[in-house]
Amino acid sequence: MSYWLIKSEPSDYSIDDLKQEKTAIWDGVRNYQARNFLRQMQPEDIAFFYHSNVKPPGIVGLARIIETQIADPTQFDSQSPYYDPKVTPEKPRWQTVKVEFVEKFAQPISLPQLKQMFTAQELAVVKKGNRLSVMSVPPEVAQRLLTLPK
DNA sequence: GCCAACGTTGGC
């Protein structure tokens, strides 16, 4: 069982959207490092849901991975901004996962708080200039996050 | 709105 952090701009897709829809295919990731993390995910893994580009940015809730190795449908869709003309249905390039809403924190954990708690080594999202939208979270870091008073 | 970080593209 592994832990992850998935980043989204709430104006694009928020924890409230996931709460309402209950599940979502995490589509649109077009970065190889992020995709490689998506490929490593297993059912039952937990993802920290992070809101970027808001004040303050931070972790706002939890999601569970419920289905893995899904070919991102948007790569085949010529109308999608995530369309990839280089792929074919036989040779997809972008795999992703389906996630399920777990909880929205009453008290989000803001980026300034995360920076106080963790080094960039422990939690990559606190590293200056980090633009990766999917990253892994070490188990001990995840435990510290999960035991915070909410 | 600014700009640092950094991934991608394309000329050579």
Add this chain to the structure above:
DNA sequence: GCCAACGTTGGC
């Protein structure tokens, strides 16, 4: 295969 130019992300 190098690397400059360019585009995007995302904190501030």
